[in-house]
Amino acid sequence: MQVPFFDLRDQFAAIRDEVLPAVAEVLDSGRYALGPAVEAFERDFAAFTGGRFCIGVQSGTTALTMALLAHGVGCGDEVITVPYTFLATAESISWMGARPVFVDIEPATFTMDPFRLESALTPKTRAIVPVHLYGQTADLGPIAEFAREHGLVLIQDAAQAHGATWRGQRLGETGFTACYSFYPTKNLGACGEAGAVVTDNEDVAGICRALRDHGQVEKNRHERIGFNARMTALQGAILGIKLKRLEAWTAARRRIAERYDQRLLDAEVQTPVRADWGDHVFHLYVVRSGHRDALREHLDRRGVGTAIHYPAPVHRQPCYAHLGYAAGAFPEAERAAREVVSLPMYPELSDDAVAYVAQAVREGTRLSSRRAGGSRA
Ligand SMILES: *Cc1c(COP(=O)(O)O)cnc(C)c1O
Numbered sequence: 001m002q003v004p005f006f007d008l009r010d011q012f013a014a015i016r017d018e019v020l021p022a023v024a025e026v027l028d029s030g031r032y033a034l035g036p037a038v039e040a041f042e043r044d045f046a047a048f049t050g051g052r053f054c055i056g057v058q059s060g061t062t063a064l065t066m067a068l069l070a071h072g073v074g075c076g077d078e079v080i081t082v083p084y085t086f087l088a089t090a091e092s093i094s095w096m097g098a099r100p101v102f103v104d105i106e107p108a109t110f111t112m113d114p115f116r117l118e119s120a121l122t123p124k125t126r127a128i129v130p131v132h133l134y135g136q137t138a139d140l141g142p143i144a145e146f147a148r149e150h151g152l153v154l155i156q157d158a159a160q161a162h163g164a165t166w167r168g169q170r171l172g173e174t175g176f177t178a179c180y181s182f183y184p185t186k187n188l189g190a191c192g193e194a195g196a197v198v199t200d201n202e203d204v205a206g207i208c209r210a211l212r213d214h215g216q217v218e219k220n221r222h223e224r225i226g227f228n229a230r231m232t233a234l235q236g237a238i239l240g241i242k243l244k245r246l247e248a249w250t251a252a253r254r255r256i257a258e259r260y261d262q263r264l265l266d267a268e269v270q271t272p273v274r275a276d277w278g279d280h281v282f283h284l285y286v287v288r289s290g291h292r293d294a295l296r297e298h299l300d301r302r303g304v305g306t307a308i309h310y311p312a313p314v315h316r317q318p319c320y321a322h323l324g325y326a327a328g329a330f331p332e333a334e335r336a337a338r339e340v341v342s343l344p345m346y347p348e349l350s351d352d353a354v355a356y357v358a359q360a361v362r363e364g365t366r367l368s369s370r371r372a373g374g375s376r377a
Contacts, residue, residue: 003344003353005305006185010348011249015241019191022237031233034213038236042196044243045180048163051172051198053205056231057212060159060181063195064092066229067177068127070197070207071153073098077126081157082112083313083325084333085131088181089157090314098126100323102315104330108273110134110286110340113332114142127153132161132171134309135187135253135283136275140166140174155179159195160283162187163250167277172198182239187253187283188246194235252347253282256354260285260343263358268365269295270339284309287361288339291368296341298364304357307342 012019026037038056046054057063073079075097081089083102090100103120106113112130128147130138140156147154158164158171159181165171171178180186182194197208207224210217215226257280261271270288274280286309289295299306313333315325328334343357 001353001356002303003305003349003357005307005342005344006346007348008184008189008346011346014348015245018241019238022241023234026233026237029233033230033232035233035236037233037240038231041231041236041240041243044240045196046172046198048170048243048246049172049178049198050170051178052200053198053202055197055199055205055208055212056236057195057197057208058227058229058231059193060179060183060186060195061088061092062212062227062229063179063181063197064088064129064155064157065095066208066211066227067155067179067197067199067204068092068096068098068129069211070204071127071155071177073127073153076124078122078124079127079129080117080120080125081129082131082333083315083330084110084310084336085133085157085314086159086310087314087317087319088159089129089131090320093129099124100314100320101125102325102330104332105336106139107332107336109136109138109275110336111136111138112143114139114146117143117146121150125150125152127155129155129157131157131159132164134272134286135160135164135281136272137161137164137166137171137278139275139277140176141277144174144176158198159183159186161281163246164281165279172200175200177201177204182235187250187281188239188242190235191238192232192235194231194239196231249347250281253345254280256345256347256349257282257285259351259354260358263355264361267358267362268369269361282345284342285345286340286342288336289341289365289368290339291365291372292339292341294368294371295361295364298367299341299357299360302360302363304360305344308340309342311337313337
């Protein structure tokens, strides 16, 4: 059996008959940037997330960049975030001329450890960007309390958390601007690049709407220096079709996660921990192993695709060497980078494939721990 880490073809086959006419309709309309298809998707996605405003943009990275700018983050500011995320979180902070300041993660959930925020605070701190990693929210309660106490902006990196909740609230209902990515592999993925800013703040929404279109508030009146970050009409139309299925897809991801959990009970891996504060949407199903590389090789031999999210924390990337963080600066992020492996996870993954992957993991952990002298994961 071959189980790829990820495969979008079955998903497309299931919606092909709806997508192709919608694509033709957009092409026939002659409006290819923004337009009615994007507006309709923005309304639907705002409703889905529980936010007041949704601004469709070119990518998750531009959503983060524009949200930071709209909330007043700029040159000389410091923004607290985590080193254990996709690079784009820090990258968008850097492009605003601000400095990313990292705090370590809480090991059970791989998300921002609120109790470390105090140590990162300086007079220059302007904002906090928690990342809802793998489909699970960071613990927004204490993070929001810290932000309120110190007058900081809070922006959510929700690129991996479409439909996730925090204490029963959808992310758009929390009152904090949330940035989404619709990169093809995300839980809601475009057939190309796209992203969105969701916010309750009317000023922020207006600024983002202008920013994505070169700062224009009306034709040829540029009030700010903006970006070319408009969502294309084709992506808006396709995302609208996919959004209607997102709840069913999320339910399928949760079922797959539960099956993995059950079948990995006797494997020497740490399966994902569900925080009591939120509903996991399983963008990724990530296990930890003390013999990660050996396990991965075994899975590869068994025809099971895997991936590492993320093999090097952001503070150890060459592009961030100038920040001066040494190895060991964030031990939990660095340990996670050594121990994690992401197993195949997508809604169309069959029960047989899940059973096969779990069996291969059980074998792989037995073999690698025996080779390492029986030490436990
Ligand atoms: C994917 C991702 C982004 C960036 O989104 P793009 O649409 O690829 O620009 C930002 N943050 C996190 C955590 C992501 O996973």
